[in-house]
Amino acid sequence: MNPELLPDNPYLLLTPGPLSTTKTVKAAMYRDWCTWDSDYNAIVQQIREDLVRLAGDGETFTSVLMQGSGTFCVEATLTTAVPPDGRLLVIANGAYGCRIAEIARRQGIDHEFINGDECTPPDLDRIEACLQSDAAITHVAVVHCETTTGMLNPVEKIGRIVKTSGKCFIVDAMSSFGGILVDMEAVGADYLISSANKCIQGVPGFGFVIARQTVLEQTRGQARSLSLDLYDQWRTMEDHGGKWRFTSPTHVVRAFAQALGELAAEGGIETRHARYRENHRILVEGMQRLGFQPLLPAQWQSPIITAFLYPRSEDWQFQKFYEDLKSRGFVIYPGKVTDRETFRIGNIGDVHAEDMHRLIDAVGDVVNSMKR
Incomplete structure (x- = not known):
């Protein structure tokens, strides 16, 4: 498909995603793909490798793609990563941090909830005190860019507190990954979650999780959901060269591959x-x-x-x-x-x-x- 033949958009989307995409990203969706085909699966594998490189360390981390919106990936991560006897600390200062707590509530995940003011960063002293006083906490989750307000939360400082306490750190980088440098090792993140239709400038249809591989490998059999089992999705992609367990959003994946190439061409x-x-x-x-x-x-x-x-x-x-x-x-x-x-x-x-x-x-x- 010649991108120049595509009509111009009637308006520019000045939103946090879905967002305005290039004609070349849109044009990438004009070809049909078979989910079993090796050519398509090779695209998936390249995407997975590129995502890990963008996160800073290809030796320590791996990635997995998941059908649905970014929230599907957040729920997949929480319901797979936190074991039945685990306890989650949710740090919130906006609607998307509160959504993490709501997922935990609905899924029956034992959790503590620090719900701070929407217009100020999280209270680091309060986080540290909570972790010191509650030894049952095993995992901590926070939103990097809280799009309720546009707040950029200090994930590096929070990560130092979390790792000093020996907890697993989950970072919802939905609206920041690809537009703000995030070195997972420097942050101390064990899981980083984002979506195709954010700063990498793809279209909606799937999200992705970049995970510390040794941590993800320990979650086998823990998932509370079949379709949102992050471990099984990752294991299938690992063992079958990029194959998804269930029907993948092929056109969206191809558009995302194009978007990743355009990110590199822009200068990273x-x-x-x-x-x-x-x-x-x-x-x-x-x-x-x-x-x-x-x-x-x-x-x-x-x-x-x-x-x-x-x-x-x-x-x-x-x-x-x-x-x-x-x-x-x-x-x-x-x-x-x-x-x-x-x-x-x-x-x-x-x-x-x-x-x-x-x-x-x-x-x-x-x-x-x-x-x-």
């Missing part, structure tokens, strides 16, 4: 991170000129997605703001903070500096139209 994670940071800088400076204030202080803010406070104006209506921006070619996200009125704008995907400048111009036009 460091270069993509720099682009996202520049997108974020243009966004914040432009929005502040128009009277919008970010929810978080700059030192806690990720370059992935930014939450802005509603302006104090009688003319302000978020739904009208959203629809008017959409009509001008931009789709943004509603807020998710529980006690403050916010909306969010993402900086990731096939989005570049010129797009952010166009967005600021469009926001200025919409704001002026709302005052008339």
